[in-house]
Amino acid sequence: MKTSTLTQAICLTALIGVLQGCVTAKVDEMTYNPPEAGVGASSVVLLGRRHASNYDTERDFVQCVRNHIQGKDNTIEIVEESQFLDALYPWFEPRTAPMHPGAIRELLAQPAVASKIQSLDTQYMIWIDGNTERTDASGSMTCGVGPTGAGCFGFGTWSDESNYEAVIWDFSNQAEVGRINTTTSGQSYMPAVVVPIPIIAPVKGTACDGIGEQLLQFLSAKY
Amino acid sequence: MLGLTITDKQYSSLRATALGLCLLLLSACGANQVIVDSQFPQPALDPIPVTMGVYFSEDFKTHTFVDEPEAETERGWIVETGAAQISLWQTILNAMFEQVVYLEQAPSTETPSAQVQSVLIPTVSDLQYAIPAHTNTKVFELWLKYDIALTNSTGDPLAQWSMTAYGKTPEAFMQSNQDAVGAAAIVALRDAGANFAVNFPKVPAVSEWLKQADHGTSLREDAP
Numbered sequence: 001m002k003t004s005t006l007t008q009a010i011c012l013t014a015l016i017g018v019l020q021g022c023v024t025a026k027v028d029e030m031t032y033n034p035p036e037a038g039v040g041a042s043s044v045v046l047l048g049r050r051h052a053s054n055y056d057t058e059r060d061f062v063q064c065v066r067n068h069i070q071g072k073d074n075t076i077e078i079v080e081e082s083q084f085l086d087a088l089y090p091w092f093e094p095r096t097a098p099m100h101p102g103a104i105r106e107l108l109a110q111p112a113v114a115s116k117i118q119s120l121d122t123q124y125m126i127w128i129d130g131n132t133e134r135t136d137a138s139g140s141m142t143c144g145v146g147p148t149g150a151g152c153f154g155f156g157t158w159s160d161e162s163n164y165e166a167v168i169w170d171f172s173n174q175a176e177v178g179r180i181n182t183t184t185s186g187q188s189y190m191p192a193v194v195v196p197i198p199i200i201a202p203v204k205g206t207a208c209d210g211i212g213e214q215l216l217q218f219l220s221a222k223y
Numbered sequence: 224m225l226g227l228t229i230t231d232k233q234y235s236s237l238r239a240t241a242l243g244l245c246l247l248l249l250s251a252c253g254a255n256q257v258i259v260d261s262q263f264p265q266p267a268l269d270p271i272p273v274t275m276g277v278y279f280s281e282d283f284k285t286h287t288f289v290d291e292p293e294a295e296t297e298r299g300w301i302v303e304t305g306a307a308q309i310s311l312w313q314t315i316l317n318a319m320f321e322q323v324v325y326l327e328q329a330p331s332t333e334t335p336s337a338q339v340q341s342v343l344i345p346t347v348s349d350l351q352y353a354i355p356a357h358t359n360t361k362v363f364e365l366w367l368k369y370d371i372a373l374t375n376s377t378g379d380p381l382a383q384w385s386m387t388a389y390g391k392t393p394e395a396f397m398q399s400n401q402d403a404v405g406a407a408a409i410v411a412l413r414d415a416g417a418n419f420a421v422n423f424p425k426v427p428a429v430s431e432w433l434k435q436a437d438h439g440t441s442l443r444e445d446a447p
Contacts, residue, residue: 088267089263089264089265089416090315090413090420093413110269116267
């Protein structure tokens with residue numbers, strides 16, 4: 001009896017782990033002059049754009065892309081976003097961040113900025129712009145607790161859509177050398193008959209993997 | 224006697240518990256209090272070669288925004304930004320100017336500050352905030368408006384302008400409204416520092432004064 005309960009619990013956990021909503025992803029890439037031997041000892045910085053009034057590029061998305069790249073090639077040194085923003089304060093705040101690579105020349109004309117960038121040895125600056133938003137949600141679910149136990153009944157569904165663009169700037173040439181765009185969308189479901197079973201579509205995670213993989217191919221000598 | 228001591232102890236602990244409960248209830252009914260306190264990064268700025276006096280008024284040093292609730296069911300807000308304002312402005316100004324002198328009194332003909340070329344006086348003229356409950360968005364926002372005055376060492380105005388700053392932070396799991404408003408205030412203060420540092424030399428009257436100050440410095444340096 002105990003074994004049967006345990007098996008049921010394991011099966012349920014495995015089912016929840018395996019069940020995932022479907023995601024549609026599209027990645028467009030356009031890069032020029034990728035470093036033939038990788039970035040070597042130089043560093044790269046990934047920054048989120050946060051100047052728009054209606055959205056911010058999520059910090060956790062930038063971190064996810066960073067983890068994806070470093071997880072597959074740990075020789076690529078990626079400067080932590082907050083470390084870079086603090087080191088170059090106030091020049092990369094939402095209000096003051098350069099919007100085109102030509103503005104880097106103006107920044108480097110200032111000795112204080114030039115020395116900070118030199119100490120970080122940054123070769124590529126990658127701007128990530130976009131966000132994930134819930135586009136639709138419907139359904140209802142009721143949960144209750146009684147003397148005999150607790151449970152939920154109902155059905156919920158929602159859809160998410162991600163749209164991100166990564167723009168690669170070459171610091172030494174002060175030029176744009178690549179642009180990667182990803183659009184993903186997916187539908188998640190949550191049926192509940194006593195126990196709610198979430199079937200989540202990893203929309204943001206897929207977008208992160210899509211951009212991360214393309215950036216990895218650009219930056220790494222191994223891929 | 225022993226029985227009386229135990230009763231006293233019980234009474235004391237009962238009183239302490241009752242007091243604790245009352246405080247808990249009062250805090251639940253009181254305003255949302257946010258004390259903004261943060262260290263700001265050392266700016267990457269090339270200092271302007273002037274000796275700048277800075278006067279922070281008592282209102283500025285202890286700046287507190289109080290928003291009374293509109294309905295009895297709502298909770299008001301108290302946002303204390305004074306300490307963070309001082310921390311930000313000192314960090315920015317020390318990096319922006321070659322020398323900074325913090326003045327105890329506002330400059331006037333009675334109390335001129337001979338050792339400085341001019342005096343900067345920032346004041347917070349407005350603070351506004353928005354929380355998801357007000358806007359139906361998933362963002363906490365905070366706006367700051369400053370009035371900034373540049374005077375000569377005797378308090379005569381050289382320039383006067385307004386400056387705004389904006390900060391927002393998204394709603395986060397397990398984050399209280401107070402923490403979120405505090406985080407938005409820190410973003411707004413960083414923005415204020417960035418706005419001031421980048422735009423100070425572009426204010427027409429300031430630009431004119433900087434040219435004169437530079438000319439004066441050159442003349443002093445050229446003098447035998």
